[in-house]
Amino acid sequence: MRWMIxxxxxxxxxxxxxxxxxxxxxxxxxxxxxxxxxxxxxFVSFISEGSNLNRSTYTLKELDMVVRENRNTEFxxxxxKYGQKINAYYIPGTSHxxxxxxxxxxxxxxxxxxxxxxxxxxxxxxxQPYYSVIIVPALFPENAVKAISEPExxxxxxxxxxxxxxxxVDPNRQMxxxxxxxxxxxxxxxxxxxxxxxxxxxxxLIEVFKPQRVANIHAIRxxxxxxxxxxxxxxxxxxxxxYSTDSILAVEMALFIHxxxxxxxxxxxxxxxxxxxxxxxxxxxxxxxxxxxxxxxVLNAKRGSGVSFGTWGSTAIANEADTSRNRDAMRIITIExxxxxxxxxxxxxxxxxxxxxxxELFAAAIKEIFLGKYFTExxxxxxxxxxxxxxxxxxx
Ligand SMILES: [Zn+2]
Numbered sequence: 001m002r003w004m005i006x007x008x009x010x011x012x013x014x015x016x017x018x019x020x021x022x023x024x025x026x027x028x029x030x031x032x033x034x035x036x037x038x039x040x041x042x043f044v045s046f047i048s049e050g051s052n053l054n055r056s057t058y059t060l061k062e063l064d065m066v067v068r069e070n071r072n073t074e075f076x077x078x079x080x081k082y083g084q085k086i087n088a089y090y091i092p093g094t095s096h097x098x099x100x101x102x103x104x105x106x107x108x109x110x111x112x113x114x115x116x117x118x119x120x121x122x123x124x125x126x127x128q129p130y131y132s133v134i135i136v137p138a139l140f141p142e143n144a145v146k147a148i149s150e151p152e153x154x155x156x157x158x159x160x161x162x163x164x165x166x167x168x169v170d171p172n173r174q175m176x177x178x179x180x181x182x183x184x185x186x187x188x189x190x191x192x193x194x195x196x197x198x199x200x201x202x203x204x205l206i207e208v209f210k211p212q213r214v215a216n217i218h219a220i221r222x223x224x225x226x227x228x229x230x231x232x233x234x235x236x237x238x239x240x241x242x243y244s245t246d247s248i249l250a251v252e253m254a255l256f257i258h259x260x261x262x263x264x265x266x267x268x269x270x271x272x273x274x275x276x277x278x279x280x281x282x283x284x285x286x287x288x289x290x291x292x293x294x295x296x297x298v299l300n301a302k303r304g305s306g307v308s309f310g311t312w313g314s315t316a317i318a319n320e321a322d323t324s325r326n327r328d329a330m331r332i333i334t335i336e337x338x339x340x341x342x343x344x345x346x347x348x349x350x351x352x353x354x355x356x357x358x359x360e361l362f363a364a365a366i367k368e369i370f371l372g373k374y375f376t377e378x379x380x381x382x383x384x385x386x387x388x389x390x391x392x393x394x395x396x
């Protein structure tokens with residue numbers, strides 16, 4: 001048999017978590033979690049009462065089966081460059097609109113992975129979201145393992161786990177040219193460098209699943225820049241399509257967190273609310289050429305430069321010979337969680353409590369607003385901005 005499904009009523013997701021957490025350490029069942037998880041003490045699984053998840057051995061090639069079965073399903077996105085399974089979770093929504101949530105593009109940003117795991121848990125136990133969503137909690141699992149294996153350095157400027165190997169290109173800066181589809185026969189980025197395998201899988205996932213919106217969860221060391229940001233969408237030539245609904249969606253997510261006591265300082269909600277990341281060029285009016293930020297961290301050999309996921313994703317693809325590879329600009333929300341540490345990485349109980357609350361709020365903002373019926377990309381007139389926005393303003 002090519003595949004097998006286990007219906008496991010009490011399981012949530014196979015998560016990345018630090019080993020050695022004493023009585024908190026959950027079950028690590030070889031039958032369920034496979035050899036990799038069993039052999040690697042860092043990969044453990046959390047089990048929650050009352051959730052429903054079908055753990056399948058489907059891979060990206062069988063994504064159509066995952067979607068057709070229309071139930072909460074764990075599947076394997078693929079293998080990382082060193083053979084680690086990259087898990088993904090499909091949660092069907094109440095509509096045909098599709099969203100993608102990714103975390104762990106930078107393995108050092110463990111708090112971001114934690115948010116994605118919590119979101120997965122919440123979705124498996126709660127009400128169906130409006131959007132049908134795929135969540136990839138740790139796109140570069142080995143890099144996250146590296147970060148976890150040096151607990152004293154979590155959050156330090158050593159940035160353990162950010163890059164896949166010495167001299168590797170920034171994982172968030174190795175996308176194809178804006179306006180162009182991923183070329184599987186070539187696998188190179190905008191400036192001709194090889195795209196790492198994990199990012200290749202992400203690009204294939206987007207081509208097959210065709211999400212209308214993506215939340216890319218990162219974390220940022222300087223907590224004054226933590227917040228929820230949106231990339232301005234453009235056509236395939238880089239001409240702006242209009243930023244208002246993207247920015248309002250991001251600011252509404254930030255407000256949701258802020259009103260409940262979370263930290264989204266980078267959105268400047270008390271002065272002049274913004275969804276613009278502080279390093280990005282100002283969004284321009286629809287029809288004008290949108291400048292993009294092509295330089296990230298300052299590294300030798302320009303390893304920190306290149307096309308970011310946000311730029312590539314928010315640019316439409318057109319004119320491909322295979323027209324199935326064309327797509328609209330995706331709505332890209334980039335989340336910068338303040339600080340790299342997970343709740344469990346903090347030494348004092350009070351810090352752990354604060355971080356736990358913060359993690360819950362970021363996950364809830366994604367669940368309630370990003371995956372909710374707000375500013376949907378459905379082009380039918382009744383689904384356009386007015387009613388969505390009105391509904392959102394009445395939120396607590
Ligand atoms: Zn990052």
